[in-house]
Amino acid sequence: MTAPDPYPVRVAPGGFKELGPINWVAAKLGARGIRAPRFSLFNVLGRHRLLFWAWLPLSGYLLYAGKLPRRDAEIVILRVGHLRGCEYELQQHRRLARSRGLDADTQVRIFTGPDADGLSDRERTLITATDEFVVTRGVSGQTWQRLATHLSTTQLIEFCMLAAQYDGLAATITTLGVPLDFPD
Structure with missing residues (x-):
C-alpha cells in the first residue's frame, strides 16, 4: 500500500x-x-x-x-519555494536560475540559508530578508538597512512584491495540488 x-x-x-x-x-x-x-x-x-x-x-x-537583477529575483524565488516546500516552484525555478547564473552549488547555498559558506554579502542579505518576509510577514529594521545598501528604492518595493507574489503562488500551487511539469 x-x-x-x-x-x-x-x-x-x-x-x-x-x-x-x-x-x-x-x-x-x-x-x-x-x-x-x-x-x-x-x-x-x-x-x-x-x-x-x-x-x-x-x-x-x-x-x-523587473528592476531587480534577474539573478537576485531567482535567489528570492528559490528561497521562497524552499521555505514553503513548494516542489513545483522549485522545479521550475531551479532550471531558470541556472540560466541566470545560479549553478547547482549556489542553489544549495541558497537552500542552506544565509549562514552558508560561499555566499556574498548581497546574497546573504537577500536570503535573510526573504526569510523574514515569508516567516514573519515583514523585514526587520536591521535587515532592511542592509538590504537598502544593495537595492534602490524601486528595487526595495519590487523585492516586497516579488516575495509576496511567490509566497502566495506557492500557497496556491500547494493548495490546488498543481502537478509537476517534469518527471524529475
Missing part, C-alpha cells in the same frame, strides 16, 4: 474546453517556453479565465522585466 499524496490534485489541469481558446493558446505557448508537454500552472490557473489574465502581467513583469 502506498502512502497518500500529501498534496493531491484538487483542481485538475484543464484542456481546451476548460480553458477556452485564448487561455489554451497561452498555456500551449507557456509549455513551449518551458519545453514541457504541458505547463500545469497555466492549465490550472487558466481555468479561471479572467483572473488568469489579471495575474499574468504582474507575474511576467516580476519574472522577466
